[in-house]
Amino acid sequence: MKRVERAVTFTVDQIAAYAEASGDHNPIHLDGDFARSVGLPGIIAHGMLQMGLLAGVAAEAAGGAGRLRRIYCRFAGMVEPGDTVTFAAEGAGPGKLALSAVNQRGEQILTKASAEYL
Amino acid sequence: MGVEGKTYPAVSSVIEPERVADFARSIGANSDDGVPPTFAAVYSLGTTAPYLFGDPEAGVDFAKLLHADQEFEWVRHPELGETVTSQGRVVSDISRRGMRFLTFEAETTGADGSGICRSRTLFVIRS
DSSP: OOOEEEEEOOOOHHHHHHHHHHHHGGGGGGGHHHHHHHTOOOOOOOHHHHHHHHHHHHHHTTTGGEEEEEEEEEOOOOOOOEEEEEEEEEETTEEOOOOOOOOTTEEEEEOOOOOEEE | OOTTTTTOOOOOEEOOOHHHHHHHHHTTTTTGGGGGGGIHHHIIIIIIHHHHTTOTOOOOGGGEEEEEEEEESSSSOOTTTOEEEEEEEEEEEETTTEEEEEEEEEEEEEESSEEEEEEEEEEEOOO
């Protein structure tokens, strides 16, 4: 199985679009002043937006989104607008995928990530 | 401890095609390929977690809440237009060294009661 890889540069607009589409309007994803008031560097991307992008490469590696039967990840690092994250999926035995998400500094932002498919 | 074992009300939702299309676009996917797997963040986790967050007995401070990990398991993926029902429950609620670790599961079923998805989330609440 070939490795599937996709690099995504996060933007304020994309994070806002995900908030709207997902219904997760937590202000840490939308309001920089609020985010800083709770000790964050500024607005951060939703973990579930990162996982959605990860599931995209997993679906491609699995031969279609409908074939995914399990996905797991730990949200290990923050993603800010301007960060470029490379999401990747590769075969890890029959019906299994090893997944990764690494930012432009080489930091794993999602860890222990894996998926299973039919 | 805490609200371990507590079950919240089941909630039904429709997998609305327009909402799915918007969601797919926001993660760079295409709803022509079916409902994106992590749309479960909406129909499973998203419909049930508000009961936990709004539960005075659970006392979750939303401002100190971190989504620490997430697993979804599917028997199948829902169809566009389908009505699904999801129900959340607290699997464990442990406080350790000033941090609270809350494991929350949601089970999603179809109209006939057959399984669709199980969502398992670890929330960490900072002190």
